[in-house]
Amino acid sequence: MTKMTVRDVDVAGKRVLVRVDFNVPQDIKTGEITDDSRIRASLPTINYLIERGARVILISHLGRPDGKVVDEFRLTGVAQRLSQILGQQVGVATDCIGPEVEKSVAALNNGHVLLLENLRFHPDEETGSLIFAKALARLGDIFVNDAFGTSHRAHASISGIAKFLPAVAGFLLEKEITFLGHVLENPARPFAALIGGAKISDKVKMLDRMSTKVDYLLVGGGMAATFFKAQGYEIGKSKFEGDRIDAANGLLKKATQNGFKLLLPVDVMVADAIDAGARTMIVPVNSIPVDKMIVDIGPQTTGIFSATLQNCRTVFWNGPMGVYELQPFAGGTQALARQLAGLQATTIIGGGSTAEVVQGMNLADKMTFVSTGGGASLSFVSGEKLPGVEALMDKK
Ligand code: 3PG
Ligand code: MG
Numbered sequence: 001m002t003k004m005t006v007r008d009v010d011v012a013g014k015r016v017l018v019r020v021d022f023n024v025p026q027d028i029k030t031g032e033i034t035d036d037s038r039i040r041a042s043l044p045t046i047n048y049l050i051e052r053g054a055r056v057i058l059i060s061h062l063g064r065p066d067g068k069v070v071d072e073f074r075l076t077g078v079a080q081r082l083s084q085i086l087g088q089q090v091g092v093a094t095d096c097i098g099p100e101v102e103k104s105v106a107a108l109n110n111g112h113v114l115l116l117e118n119l120r121f122h123p124d125e126e127t128g129s130l131i132f133a134k135a136l137a138r139l140g141d142i143f144v145n146d147a148f149g150t151s152h153r154a155h156a157s158i159s160g161i162a163k164f165l166p167a168v169a170g171f172l173l174e175k176e177i178t179f180l181g182h183v184l185e186n187p188a189r190p191f192a193a194l195i196g197g198a199k200i201s202d203k204v205k206m207l208d209r210m211s212t213k214v215d216y217l218l219v220g221g222g223m224a225a226t227f228f229k230a231q232g233y234e235i236g237k238s239k240f241e242g243d244r245i246d247a248a249n250g251l252l253k254k255a256t257q258n259g260f261k262l263l264l265p266v267d268v269m270v271a272d273a274i275d276a277g278a279r280t281m282i283v284p285v286n287s288i289p290v291d292k293m294i295v296d297i298g299p300q301t302t303g304i305f306s307a308t309l310q311n312c313r314t315v316f317w318n319g320p321m322g323v324y325e326l327q328p329f330a331g332g333t334q335a336l337a338r339q340l341a342g343l344q345a346t347t348i349i350g351g352g353s354t355a356e357v358v359q360g361m362n363l364a365d366k367m368t369f370v371s372t373g374g375g376a377s378l379s380f381v382s383g384e385k386l387p388g389v390e391a392l393m394d395k396k
Helices: 037-041 043-051 076-086 099-106 123-127 130-137 156-163 171-185 204-211 224-230 242-258 299-310 331-341 353-360 375-381
Strands: 015-019 055-059 113-115 142-145 167-169 191-195 216-219 261-263 267-271 280-284 293-297 314-318 346-349
Touching (some): 043 055, 123 130, 142 156, 167 171, 171 375, 204 242, 224 242, 242 261, 267 299, 299 331, 314 331
Parallel strands (some): 015 055
């Protein structure tokens, strides 16, 4: 990475303001944190700072409270979980800026950790206000960005603070950029990208970029319907994107010209409705009944995709193969997750719902790398510059 990291600055006794992404999923009813991977992923940076006697001030958002104080998005539960994991009491401030918070920061001892309240309780965070960024910057001597998952946002706490403090990358940010960058720049071949999810429109840029890098592009999920439409198949009641048929055709054409193989499903599971109790059947893609919709890839497709991945030395996966939230339609996604977990290959999992699947199946430690960023990893592999990375100091 060309950016300076926390290793390049002296942190002992300093107030180190660390932007983390503690935007963790919570149970809607109980508020219980259902997956703490993002908290755990920030530990290397936090522990490093504690060990070196820094005064650690953590800042994060949680959810989308829209610039207002919303109790269910308070960071108290996160502080509790972090305290348990660290084995050290982590205090929570009542806000993230202002004289009270400045007092709490001033009282912080070397090697201790304070978590400030949700940044998004202030509307100025998301607008990227430099006044707000400056108020945050007053709290620290050094700024560390370890919030890879939010680094595609030009928010005050992501790119703004870097205008007022020496700004370096944390270990998680460094790891994300290194793994995701490596897969695109220097993959061991054959290299396959397995791409799914509901819409092509979300992923056009990534598909385009991947198509110049991969040996195999495997496409499943809702977006496959638009490809079928482009090929002239009946897709029944499946959703497709009429304005993306050209994009699908473009990729089909590129596959023949650029010499990579584009694999689409050959069979699919269809259902009467998106409902776990709906009747389902498996059909070839050229025989989708008019009154049914695609909900998963079929077993023959799973077999072909698995066999292709089996020969690959690098696999990047982003997006489920079907409506995986409903168990009867999760078969294709889960079968391929297990397949990836068993490969003797570099396996890189995009964040968001793909990471959720892998975490939910307890397969994360069987993969080479699982990104903590959904939108951020998508942006990064699409070739976009991330504001949170750009803002950091360059290595000399
Ligand atoms: C995420 O989970 O996508 C990140 O924490 C960023 O959150 P946002 O999508 O609400 O900006
Ligand atoms: Mg997001």
